[in-house]
Amino acid sequence: MSIPITLEFSGGAELLFDRQKRHDINLPKQEYPWRIQELLPWIRDNILKERPELFLQGNTVRPGILVLVNDTDWELMGELEYNLQPNDRIIFISTLHGG
């Protein structure tokens, strides 16, 4: 069973995604639960259009990009360790000047 989730990019982060802010996606079924840790490379490989270094740094998001899981700071959700649930809404907000 695949996992449907919604991704949103704003504050300039959308520029790296063809200026599209909202992406409704289906994560393919896999043996282990999907964590944000796996979501990030999936985003890079599937919907990111350019300059991955402006979105990711190492295995996590670039500093200055806020991550909200269902309107809650991902720092309270285990960050990379968070297990994605069906219909989760993950928001990436760039707080960097000029995106």
Add this chain to the structure above:
Amino acid sequence: MCSVQEDDNDVPFSKVRPNESIGRTCMKCQEKAVLITRVNDAFCRSCFMVYITHKFRATIGKTKLVRDGEMVLIALSGGPSSSALLHLIQEGLSERTHKKLRFRPGLIFIDEGAAVNLPSSERLNNCEKMLDTMRSTGFPCCIKALEQGFDIDNIPELTSPSGTCCPGSQVEKDLGTIDHDTESISSDISTATSSVTLNMSECSISSSMEEPCSNSREAIAVSSLSRVESSFQKYEEAEEKLRCLLKSLNSVSAQEDLIRSIRHKILSEVATTCGYSKVMLGSCGTRLAVTLLTDMAIGRGGQAAVDTVFADKRYKNLMFLRPLREFSSKEIGMYNALNDVESFFIPTLTTKGSDGASIEHLTEAFVTGLQRDYPSTVSNIMRTGEKLSTGAEEESKEYCAMCQSSLDTNVVASSALNAVQFSQRISNRAADSDSIIDKSNKTGECCGEGDGGCNTTRTRVTKQQVLASLCYGCRLAIRKIDDVEKLPLYVLKDVFWRVRREKMKSEIEEFLLDTS
């Protein structure tokens, strides 16, 4: 050491491990938390809002600088921080508590699209969105374009603070829509009800005004958007000047620096001509930490303090306030997300650029990295600004013709031979009046003194004369410029005015020496 607030942690704690924060409750009320801020404080949604509004009012209130009923111009960029600022002000004005805000805001949006070559359709779109947002507040508002800075031509010292344009009065006014210098009509102020319609537009940048009050309320109310559009077409010349100037600077850092100074010039012009005594900027603490470190790196160490303190008093009769300086960019981002505050994305010169695209951009990458891994360090950097003082601010009576900071060049650069060379060159030239004012090079504009009706003509100034009137940071920014005539007119006129004053002074001295 840095005990501005008693509960501050000065020791830079490293961030807590993520799995220790899962499912934490609010530190105030034990509800489920929605975010972690500061060093490691978890807040629920409502306690976070209380925390933010309290901090905002405390920042404004504790200095007692903003008086009841005072007119305060709010500078909006459309970006997240200034959008949050507007939201906080609206909330603060509407509340019935005794902590209610009591000043009278006016709004200004500066469209900087020309500097980053934004397509005009996008600029128009931004202006329309901002106009909608601003109108919905019911506050007086206006729109300016960055390139309009090139149409400002009065010398600060000579501007009369006359009340020709007074948004405070409750009558309809349409000020200075006619600007015979630039033929530009830009923006309008209108309240949401449009029963009171004001237009502060060009009064700030035209050297003379015809028909200061022409009561054309309908004209504004009917087609404000089309007038915004028409204004785009009419600034082509100024836009070209702006592009030309930016192109002639040697680095993105210098360009960013120049844009910042033109933006401040426009804000100060609009504020003083329209009767505002304070301007509020949306810069948050993270941004100010970046500014502070950038200032040091680009030779503006002497201004790092005024660029980051709560109240920037460098302009005469005008104060720039930074009420969001206690907020991190994360707090602003969370505030906007949780309140559905809309902001739009504004590209800058370094958008999509690598970290090293400019000094400011690289500094930002450094500061945001610090903010993530050592959350308390950023406010420590920002607060350092309060403690920096060169002592020159009070002593110096000379101001930079470009950024209005006190001239630090006597203090800072005098060790370098440069300053000496400058003064030598200038005194050599002063002896030869033909080279200081080259009569063959008239540019055809008024000298800028008085009402603009005199027949004195401003003449070209040399690069040395310009540099001598600038602070160290501005000198560095424009040192590679090929032709100083590309600079905004207000800078050139200011320089010209100084050169003339110097010349008169030396003539008088000669006279005194001769007779003694």
